[in-house]
Amino acid sequence: MRRVVVTGLGLVTPLGADVETTWKNILASKSGAGPITKFDASDQKCQIACEVKPADHEYGFDPNKRVDHKIQRQVDPFIIFGIDAAGQAIEDAGLEDMDEATKLRAGCSIGSGIGGLPGIESESLVLANRGPSRVSPHFVHGRLINLISGQVSIKYGLKGPNHAVVTACSTGAHSIGDAARMIRDDDADIMLAGGAESTICPIGIAGFAQARALNCSYNDRPEEASRPYDRDRDGFVMGEGAGVVVLEEYEHAKARGAKIYAEVIGYGLSGDAYHVTAPDPEMDGAFRSMSAALKKAGLTPADIDYINAHGTSTMADTIELGAVRRLFGDAMDNVSMSSTKSAIGHLLGGAGAVEAIFCILAMRDQIVPPTLNLDNPDEGCEGVDLVPKVARKREVRAVLNNSFGFGGTNASLIMRKID
């Protein structure tokens, strides 16, 4: 069977415009949260977010590095983040100069949960206030979810599968899992896979706040707002950014002497069939998704050293934990489980991919990232190592990454270290 490995990483997050800066800040227990600066949020219930920082910030993002000026003007920020993260991953994998035969076997699977909401919002106002003849000719393709994959494929000449997942907050994990299967099924040798999101705009914040999903009670203490598993948690903090990996067929990677970070060995998917926003209280969908990934990986729970939880800082945290406990049984004693959403917020469609990269870095550096703000673990968290507040060195051989989305969609990825 064709094996799939990770040979390149790219990140744009509220804690850095590249992989190493983000990771260093994650391990230093920094928070990317702050008051919303992108628009005047004074009339919103929620006034905080984890924004990607501007170029002049210590770890800000400069879109001019990898995205043409003309494209920046035409597309929504999630596409800009996605193109940049994909470029980083290609450079990290040493694939800037692919020959034509390689390009024919290289594809993209970079999705988003929502897509170009800020641009839909602003262009709707143009339509309402100034009429249809003022709507931008770039409106549609500057907002479409599959246009990260489209733009990246055009920029780098990738002629293999051109795919984009839309499964809300499990998009990033599904994108990587689907792309791994495309390589395994011999559709491609190389896939750029991941997700991006940028919906910190008036209608995005208002919409999630009205759905009672966002934290609205820590506006005066933004860095303490994302607090997964803590008894005082009160909803997620919106993040933005992108995570993209280069997936590659193992022999292909070996033959060109590529640096191999990890192997993707398990992918599980399931549906809750329960409610549009609330998780099944029994978390049976999450249980089945994790079980399926474990089975595909040929591992037992005792083989997993680290879980990057979905853990959004909502009531669902402890429900997920219950499903993990049910699956892991006695192996709970060994595993560390944390939520990096405590530091960078919830990147929605980007979350699964960004968190998969954190899992890979945990294996590379043999250290697990912390769950910030975990002052008082909620009922149900007893006896579980949630890595409170501070990163910790430990053996990390294999990792499990969970992502769940509105609509009752679940994805679990398992990766292992290759020596």
Next chain:
Amino acid sequence: MSDTADRVKKIVVEHLGVEADKVTEEASFIDDLGADSLDIVELVMAFEEEFGVEIPDDAAEKISTVSDAIKYIEENKG
């Protein structure tokens, strides 16, 4: 150089992200400045805004160089 020409060139530089010295009056939007047909639609909208002129589709289709744009605007602005 006329004021209209300056303002047209400034819009072209901003929208197409090209160097100012490449935006000569003879330059073709598509052949020399890397625009596609949608970029021209957008440029025409920007000219309409800037100069308060209306450029109907049949006239817009005939605008292929910087000087075509300047000429049309000079002749039709109020």
